[in-house]
Amino acid sequence: MEAPMQEPETVETKTSETQVPEMNNPTGTITKIQPSTQSQEQWLKYGEQLSSFLKQLTDNAGTYFNQYKQPLVYIGIGIAAIVAVKVVLSILDALNDIPLVAPTFELIGIGYSAWFIYRYLLKASTRNELTSEITTLKTQVVGKDA
Numbered sequence: 001m002e003a004p005m006q007e008p009e010t011v012e013t014k015t016s017e018t019q020v021p022e023m024n025n026p027t028g029t030i031t032k033i034q035p036s037t038q039s040q041e042q043w044l045k046y047g048e049q050l051s052s053f054l055k056q057l058t059d060n061a062g063t064y065f066n067q068y069k070q071p072l073v074y075i076g077i078g079i080a081a082i083v084a085v086k087v088v089l090s091i092l093d094a095l096n097d098i099p100l101v102a103p104t105f106e107l108i109g110i111g112y113s114a115w116f117i118y119r120y121l122l123k124a125s126t127r128n129e130l131t132s133e134i135t136t137l138k139t140q141v142v143g144k145d146a
Helices: 037-067 069-096 101-121 124-142
Strands: 018-021 030-033
Touching: 037 069, 069 101, 101 124
Parallel strands: none
Antiparallel strands: 018 030
């Protein structure tokens, strides 16, 4: 009579090693197999590729910004101006919804316009004074007579 074959036993452990029964060993001993280092090498390779890509990306972005600094600043100022105008218009729209604020602003505007006409536009001497003030302001802003 033949003795029944014993099935090999596997023992589970919480290590990174995998234990597999040896098929050619009739005693059922367990041999240890190390995990594949190929997957670890692949992850290291991917990490190095990502690191080099990010380094090139920052270098390229810095070069691009230095090359096109002035146009990018102008675009940024333009976008900021558009946002500022939209904010001011929304604030004015919100103020316009409050009762009695819109008519008050209209009265203030009409009053200032009337004062400006009376102060600067009715007489020739005051018109000359206004012209000299405008040229002085223009000289201060621009830096020379334009």
